[in-house]
Amino acid sequence: MRIAIIGAGQATATLLQTLIRGEFAGTLTVFHDEGPRPVQRPPLSKTFFKTKTADWLVPDDLMQHPQIRWIHRTVTAIDPDAGHVIWDDEHDSFDHIVLATGTRSLKPTIEGASQDTCHTLRTLADAEAILKRITPETQVVIQGSGFLAFEIAHALATTVASVSLLLKTDRAMPQVSEVIATALMEDCPATCYPDTQIEYIQPEMAKLHTSKGPLACDLIISAIGSVPNAELGAPWGLTDQYGIAVDATMQTAHPRVSAMGEVASFPNPHTHRTQRIESIAQANDTAQVLAARLLGNPQPFQATPWFWSDQGAHKLQIAGLATRDDQSTVITHGDNTRVVARHQGEQVTAIEALNQAREFMAARRLFEQGPMNLSDLMQAGSAFSLLQSSRS
Ligand SMILES: Cc1cc2nc3c(=O)[nH]c(=O)nc-3n(C[C@H](O)[C@H](O)[C@H](O)COP(=O)(O)OP(=O)(O)OC[C@H]3O[C@@H](n4cnc5c(N)ncnc54)[C@H](O)[C@@H]3O)c2cc1C
Known part of the structure; x- marks a missing residue:
């Protein structure tokens, strides 16, 4: 069996490991477009600005495994009926296609902002771009209310002159209870501005204009959410309102296509709702469900969801x-x-x-x-x- 996997993130790392361990007999071709070798994402918002080093996601033995071919290209289209994966002006044929394309950061349009002043944090390239721009004098403004915004605030607090955090509403970290959010807010090293919206930036004056007045600012980091990279499945009717729609075994409506990780929208047995979940555990658990099916032992998704965040x-x-x-x-x-x-x-x-x-x-x-x-x-x-x- 020839399998194409599109995207080399957490879910793919786990899928490869589980298939090879399970003595999968076919070949695995991984298309990836994020630097020469995939890195782990969680340390980028926690330790990277101090250590300045990234951690490899895929171990050497899998990078060099004879059953795995790595193609460092962006896939532009798929044709599941023909089994084709298309990139640049080339294509190749496969028996099965796995969409593991993850999400991308939502980028705000901010009047006056350039690529140098407005950043997001998802990839190693994003983290390196931020690192290049910060000095002990830099005044950073983070836009966002979730775990990621607060993690970045902790990570930068001792490296730059000031960190301000603009919350969309008066509620930080709406994913958790108010008791926990309040405890974490109290210990956050940033100055928090609830219910504050960005109006425009004047980079030459290092000034950000907000709905609550001006703020000193050399650099904005937006952590305002993400959108699924579901475009490859859309022409084939494989998407729903959340991402790539799959069943409890990560199978899409097309028999030749599966999806996993945070692009996959699936019927969650715990909440009885169709959901797309962004977490390492979810990427690993969906990859394991898919691996079991590809190894001939299909099992529906049952794992208990779990999540962690390091806040300082x-x-x-x-x-x-x-x-x-x-x-x-x-x-x-x-x-x-x-x-x-x-x-x-x-x-x-x-x-x-x-x-x-x-x-x-x-x-x-x-x-x-x-x-x-x-x-x-x-x-x-x-x-x-x-x-x-x-x-x-
Ligand atoms: C900074 C940061 C910190 C995080 N911290 C935590 C944490 O503490 N705890 C936690 O549980 N979760 C955390 N997460 C979330 C977690 O990292 C993700 O949920 C997980 O990595 C998703 O894995 P994935 O394989 O589905 O997608 P991804 O890891 O996003 O991988 C998808 C890959 O597919 C590639 N791709 C997309 N389209 C194409 C194409 N057409 N052709 C080729 N390649 C393509 C993308 O470029 C990407 O490399 C964090 C995320 C970020 C960004």
Whole structure:
């Protein structure tokens, strides 16, 4: 079997590893367009500005594996009926095509901004471009309210003169409960400006005009979200409103095409909704589901969703998946620690653990055992105690 994989991110790294370990008998051709060798994304917003080094995503043995061919080109089209993958003015034929194209950063249009003054952070090239522009005198403004914006604020705080963070609304990190978001906001080294919109920039005066007045600014980093790279599937009717639509085994509507990672929109068994999720765990779990099918052992997606973010010295870990409207109940609250249950009525949808790795691990195991009840969790006093009692 000849398989083409388009994109060489986290999902592809896991797919390759799992297929080779599973003694896949065919050939794997990977098309990638992000520098000569794929790198891990999470360190780019956490440690890169200090270490100035990136971590390889794919180990040497896979880069040189005789079954894997690497083609450093952007794929411009696919023809699933013919099995064709098309790039530049070349094409090749495959038995199966995997779309693992991920997402790209949403780029705002800011009056007065040039490529030098306005940046996003997704790739190693993006991180290197920011690094080139910063000095101890640089005044950085970050636009965004999510984990990434806050991670970048922590990462740059000791390297530049000032970091300002412009939040779209008065709520930081809307993905988590207010209790956790407030704790993280209090320890954020940036000056935060809630409910603040950018109007225009005057780079020659190092001034950014916002809805709340002018701000000193040499450099803007926008972390305002991303859009799926789903264009290759669109002409073939393989997309939905979120990305490339797949079933629980990562199969699209075309028998020759699969999708995985954060471009894949799939029926989530935990939320009973069609969703596209951006996380390392999701990239790994969808890749493993696809690998199992390609190895002849199809299994539907069942993994418990989980996520982590390093906010300076704080480690946030989330097991499960809450919607923004889910209720929040604090389970434990220490000096530096919090555990919060997110729930819809009695049904626990996620557990958020701040600097509580043991609670997070216990919560993940509980989710793997099936639905969790809020009263049981409250009675036990912690996810760890509930896990222990469920075992005895
Ligand atoms: C700075 C940063 C920090 C992050 N930190 C965390 C974290 O702490 N925790 C966490 O859980 N998640 C984190 N994430 C999210 C996580 O990295 C992603 O969810 C994950 O990498 C997605 O993997 P993927 O393989 O689906 O896509 P990607 O890793 O985006 O890979 C897709 C690849 O496909 C390539 N491609 C697209 N179109 C084509 C084409 N036509 N031809 C050839 N190649 C193409 C793209 O250029 C890209 O290289 C972070 C993301 C970023 C950007």
